[in-house]
Amino acid sequence: MNLHRNPLPVPQAVDRVMNYNKEGRSEAVPLKKSDGRRLAEDLLATHPVPPFNKSPYDGFALRSEDTKDLSRENPGGFRVTETIGAGQLASKPVEKGEAVRIMTGAEIPEGADCVAMFEICQTYEEQGVSYMTLKRSMDQDQNIIGKGSETEEGTVLVEAGTRINPGVKALLATFGYPEVKVYRKPKIGVFATGTELLDVDEPLQPGKIRNSNAPMILSQIERAGAEGHFLGKLVDDFDACFRAVSRSLNDYDLLITTGGVSVGDYDLMPDIYEKLGAQVLFNKVAMRPGSVTTVAELDGQLLYGLSGNPSACYVGFELFTYPIIQKLLGNPKPFHTRIKATLGEDFPKPNPFTRFVRGKIHYEEGKVMVSPAGMDKSNVVTSLAGTDAFLVLPGGTRGFKKGDAVEAILLEDQSGQEYFEEG
Amino acid sequence: MNLHRNPLPVPQAVDRVMNYNKEGRSEAVPLKKSDGRRLAEDLLATHPVPPFNKSPYDGFALRSEDTKDLSRENPGGFRVTETIGAGQLASKPVEKGEAVRIMTGAEIPEGADCVAMFEICQTYEEQGVSYMTLKRSMDQDQNIIGKGSETEEGTVLVEAGTRINPGVKALLATFGYPEVKVYRKPKIGVFATGTELLDVDEPLQPGKIRNSNAPMILSQIERAGAEGHFLGKLVDDFDACFRAVSRSLNDYDLLITTGGVSVGDYDLMPDIYEKLGAQVLFNKVAMRPGSVTTVAELDGQLLYGLSGNPSACYVGFELFTYPIIQKLLGNPKPFHTRIKATLGEDFPKPNPFTRFVRGKIHYEEGKVMVSPAGMDKSNVVTSLAGTDAFLVLPGGTRGFKKGDAVEAILLEDQSGQEYFEEG
Structure with missing residues (x-):
């Protein structure tokens, strides 16, 4: 055991961790289960928006050329041939002197090239036929939201790495992504070391305390967007600890232990890293709390030895584990703000x-x-x-x-x- | 249909919703599934912290009275009887002239009343027996964290209504809560109205668009901490809409529809509220977007008629639905910051x-x-x-x-x- 550790400044310690170059993997998840995940590919406009010429108002769709001489003094009458709501199509093109009653969001019928809002039209019926009177001229394309005017097909709307929030989810639905390619949640194994630790459902015993670091770390892992797996408590016994750690190495993207990294008689992690042949990236950081935070690397796998002190453990996770989780999640901004x-x-x-x-x-x-x-x-x-x-x-x-x-x-x-x- | 609606200022509209007095209910969940939930009861210190006199350092536990004459010129020797780590207990009380090698977090042995840190002690062995030399006097209780000195038993540590984060989870584990009483997630039913709406997995069709409001709202519901249930799309047909809405009323804490609250020919929600006998709290709000946001109440049940326009729908939810969800979740600060x-x-x-x-x-x-x-x-x-x-x-x-x-x-x-x- 080396009692004289060399404290590394925090930014250098962070750099050593972030130089670790494992890449995040992706998986497809159903849209409805995608909240909070990060996109593994760009979200593209798979069709123009709007996908057709549409009406922004309730009104009458008609031909602007039929309105060019209209005025208060010279109103024009139009035969209302049908009514269409959003999602309905006109049954035939609009012809000279005709108008279609159209609702917000409906597709502009063939032949029509403008929409007169209800507010400027008078309606009446004659012998069972509906008519509409207009007292002004309309321009071509007036009150029409043109196909593709908001977004052209193929536009990148949201970049890979972005977290799926309600707005991103709306876009995924709009553009027909019933499944979404997202970064897989990194799987993180957690051991708690310390003979003094009881489970949360055990009664207190003399000299012992309940294990709170593991539940805390698992909650920090979940908040960071990864998947935590509690692998159990380890008593302060070298062989048992060594076997447990080496057995779990390959099953997880990262392995965290809490406790056992100080310099006391029962702080076994430094010797375990040595016996494993892991390269210690640092074992002392020039910070409080958490100075004994240790990170080692073995065959591309990071081993986090966080302090057994709850505050030091918490800080060590957020400074050194959180950003690597974000990297594995494809987050282009992996550090806390x-x-x-x-x-x-x-x-x-x-x-x-x-x-x-x-x-x-x-x-x-x-x-x-x-x-x-x-x-x-x-x-x-x-x-x-x-x-x-x-x-x-x-x-x-x-x-x-x-x-x-x-x-x-x-x-x-x-x-x-x-x-x-x-x- | 009343075309001349009276716009209500936003704060009054919020007040009308918040006057709704349904109470949130509670349920017990396993600690490991409790992240992000809100406590339905105060979190109490079920034991003093620390639960016993403990050592904050690695060192030697001994009797201060044995040290009172010690100095650099007059060092004292102590027989080291045993070593205890955190979680281990000394096998017998410390007697005159004795010391116990003790690790951080371990319980102070009976008889001892102070801890001398390793740094100020010299150790040696004589005829197979361990000794320690100390060159200064120690005070009673020096380097001992007294039982209950951090928190007394019975102290309220976190109040009901608080969201469970990693720190709260650590406390729940420390104080032996394998199950936690939390507020039940409000169950919220969501209908999307509009004949123009396709499912996310349907190919585009002329005049139609995919339903994005429902996935968006479901995501907003999840972000707010509640449980959303999509109940399907409703075409613009009064009887079908009425049947669907009235059938679902009693199965959810809140019912949301998107679309159909404007004043177009196919905006059916106002008539549905009328036929249900629901009291309309407001149907026009002096704001943009979302002026047509409607909220009605029937037998203590709130019916949200959110706009079909995505931005208006989004805003309507966050202003009027989010805070009532928080109220049902026991959140004492139910409004967005x-x-x-x-x-x-x-x-x-x-x-x-x-x-x-x-x-x-x-x-x-x-x-x-x-x-x-x-x-x-x-x-x-x-x-x-x-x-x-x-x-x-x-x-x-x-x-x-x-x-x-x-x-x-x-x-x-x-x-x-x-x-x-x-x-």
Whole structure:
């Protein structure tokens, strides 16, 4: 065991992880199950929009040339031959002196080249025949939304990598995608190490605590858009841990363990990576919490050794695992959105290392404010529950005052960014 | 049919919907399936945290009174009786002159009342027995995290109505909730009306378009945390529509139809509400788009008649259906977060009515910027795909310039607010 680890600055640690070059794979899913997934191919307009000349109003479709001499003094009468709603077609072309009563969204009948809105027409009946009177002239194409005027066939509407939201889903339906090609959810295996860990349904026992890191990580995995699989708890026994980890290596896209990466007598992960022959990308990061976060690589497979401390585990996941999940999901902006914000509360502690403080965002008069989610000790337990951002405080700083400009990393924002630090 | 509808201001329309007093119901779900659900009861600390006196460091647990005369000049030796890791218990109490090698997180053995960190101790062996030398005195309780010092048993940690995120899930696991009582997802039935509508897997036909509103609304329902059920397309036939709607009334918490609420010849929903004996809460709202949005109530059941126009349908859902879903989900802040923001692009159109423009949020130097998601006509098709906010432009305004202060409603932010307009 190497007690003298060399702490790596956070951006370099992130780079080492992101250099890992496994590609995401795709699969077809039914449109109705596609929410929140990411497109694995561009969404194309498979037909022009609108697909035919259509009426934007309720009115009468007619020939503009029949209206050219009309005015208040010289109104013209038209025989109304039929009525068509959206989805209905006229039974015959519109001829000289004729009009078709047409509803919003219906296809303009052959022969007609304009629509007069109801509001400017008078209707009457004579001997069982419907007529319409118009008192003004109409231009060719007036009140007609031309075929393809909104989008031409073949246009790329949404690019591969985009997350499917309600608007994207509407487009997929419009253009006839009953199945959608999306990136497959990365499969992530999770082990929790520690003899002290009880299952959530076990009663407390002296000296033991319930395993909360695994449920938390599984929830972070789900929030990131991947698929988590809990592989069980590992007691602090080298051979058992080694067997379990090596057995699971090939079944998952990424393998996460929580705990066992520190330098205590029972911190077995460093020796396990060594025996596996995995290359350790880093085993100490110049940050708080989570300095012992370890990532190793074996045959193109990443092994995450996250801290057993809940906050450190949470931060380690969001900084180092989240972006690689996004990469496997084809997300062109794989990093959490990082913004400039205003500190909402004093943060008096000095920061010898870069600190990622559990934070909460709110908005005040057009400004983004970020406050620590739990400053005092008694909030340690609940602060992660209120966290939707990390407050980033650079190393070597001596504390911050309310109102100071700081950086924040947004954990629930979907925009993302291309680089870790672009900000 | 009443062609002269009386437009209601948006806040009043929202009020009428929110006065509807159905209560959300609860159900128990397994912890592992609870992500994104809302707690139906307070989350309590079912035990003190920590549940026992524990060590925050790797070190030696011993009796402080044995150290009171120690100094660099007068070091003391202790016999190391055993080693305990987290989850292990000492086999016997610590007695005078003894120390237990203890790892982070382990329970302090009986007899011991302080922990000396590894860094300040020297260890050695003599005749197969381990010893430790200490060169300073220790205080009682030094380096011990006392039982209950972080949270007392019975403390409310997270309140009912809170959404389960990774941090809340960690707490549920810690405190032994293998099942969680959450609000049941409201069941929402969706009909799409319109003879022009094809299914997503049908080839285009003259005069027809594919049904995109239903998949879009179902996706909005899912994003809001509810459960959508597509009940089929309805052709523009009164009897068929009436039968379908009245048959489904009792099976869902809310019933949504898209289309058929305008004043065209085939807009049947107003007559259907009348024949059902439903009370129309409003059938015209002073806003664009979505002015024909209609909400009716029958025997405590809300019937949403959303516009057939995709943008109007989208806006109508987020303004009037989203908050009632949140209410049924026990969310104490049922409205979308509404913030002050800076306009990122000119919006030259005048606004005779309050306008909810499809918008996109981004951040610049600590300020929230909102830009229209698609200004020009060709973007109408794709603008909903890029939308994560509404830009709110008050009625009676004459257009806005880049840099103007505006309001924005955030569609993907989870904070929410208690009142529609608090801002």
